[in-house]
Amino acid sequence: MANGGDQFGLSEPPNSDCMDSPKEAKEEKQSYALDSPASPQTIFSQQGMEGIKVFLHDRDLWTRFDEVGTEMIITKAGRRMFPGYKVKVVGLNPKTKYILLMDIVPGDDHRYKFADNKWSVTGKAEPAMPGRLYVHPDSPATGAHWSRQLVSFQKLKLTNNHLDPFGHIILNSMHKYQPRLHIVKADENNGFGSKNTAFCTHVFPETTFIAVTSYQNHKITQLKIENNPFAKGFRGSDDNELHRMAKLQSKDFPVVPRSAVRQSACPAGSPFSGDGRLVRGSPDCAGSPFSCDNSLNSGSPQELLSAAPYILPRPHLQLSPGYRCPERKAESCSPGNRHHPYKKLFPASSPSECDSYYHPSAYPPPLLPPPPGLSGNPSLAFADSAYSPDVGGQRQACMFAGAETRLEELDGPSWSYSCPLPSAMTPVDPYPSYPPHPHYSSSPQGSRVSAVAHQSSPPQPDHTTHDSYQSQSAGPTSQSSQSMRGRQLSPPPREYPRYTPNPSPPLYHTLETNTHVRCAVPEWSATS
């Protein structure tokens, strides 16, 4: 399909050492074979964010899921994502400290249903939950640290519990989402949340997924079972499987694995194959919201982050009390940690880069609200101190509430971001209305993605060859234009409203911003 899943090339990013210097980054890329041909990107961002490149690990695996229509289970207790979100970051200044964090924004404003072996829109999306940010447990850390090994966000958990006290990312079932990675410079001169905060946002279109409470497409179930080590028990070679199933089930009845059943129902090849993704739009992605388009350049940093289409009236962030990131233990994310062994999968894929944009933004990212209390502080403080407490000596990831944004704002050229409400629990306004967007399948052209998110891609005509291994980042200068998948986006530049961090107790890791999200406003108007 569009993605070219077929050809993935890249195998994984090497864990190997990456170089820290930006220049080297390129080399690395090559070594990975990633380079995208086209990634011209360009990018630049301010404050030194310009040479940063991010490569999605296991991109081929992500692509396989994406081709079917990725689904991520969300539970009350929190469920990890699979494939895990791991990236290789290059181009960071070895000595500069950065905070890496993720957020997951709505992919559109629709609610989906899975019927007849395919996903289709059933209605309007529910109001987004308070946006939360997952700060990598190693944050803040030097560029050398981040570049040394893969950066894993595997511990991030998704929940459907709107009142989740653990700091997990809250999502709505049957809604489409797009994970995003944000790299925020944490220098002393670059206070988190300050106007000068330099950051860049990277979006990998192939990581888009629909949140579900139970798998809808059996093909996804199978992919999860085949690739997730924790689901090994469900793999089965025939015998095995039946045997096992028999056991599991009450044994009285002969059992046929569910999957088997389903499969039969849906022969491969058929319906699933391609369509699942409708979510993503047409096969070609054309239309898909997540495509890498790039049009970027919006220039405003905000855009980047805010990729979200939502507009926040004022960016404040707050931590929500009570959320401390309790559960997280530090771990693996750190260097040295292990990743799943099973990566075996598809060997090589070619790495291609999608586009990346860099958006450097001077403004604080909408998404990244300054940690409360930090307001004037250097970002470093942010992580170190309260925000990332080390528990037991280990640092844990923290969740912050982010602005809620939607990736696509499709129509709207502009976006804005919302302002966080005071407390996490503050009621969030339902999104008012979204601009109509076409989505997936529908209208390719119409859709625009928000800058950040979608921005993307540099010119890459086809991704065929290169898929996006590299993320699209939004940056002011990024490249523009083209979309890999044929999508277009144009992020409108937006102003960044001032940031007003709300102070909050250091302990909390989770920040929620309540934002109201609103749709983007055309152009700059936004809030500021």
Next chain:
DNA sequence: TCTCACACCTC
């Protein structure tokens, strides 16, 4: 749709 106890597995 969603939740839960469960067996099975990784770590």
Next chain:
DNA sequence: CGAGGTGTGAG
């Protein structure tokens, strides 16, 4: 060994 990540299938 124990903690905890998986999908299952009944409810």
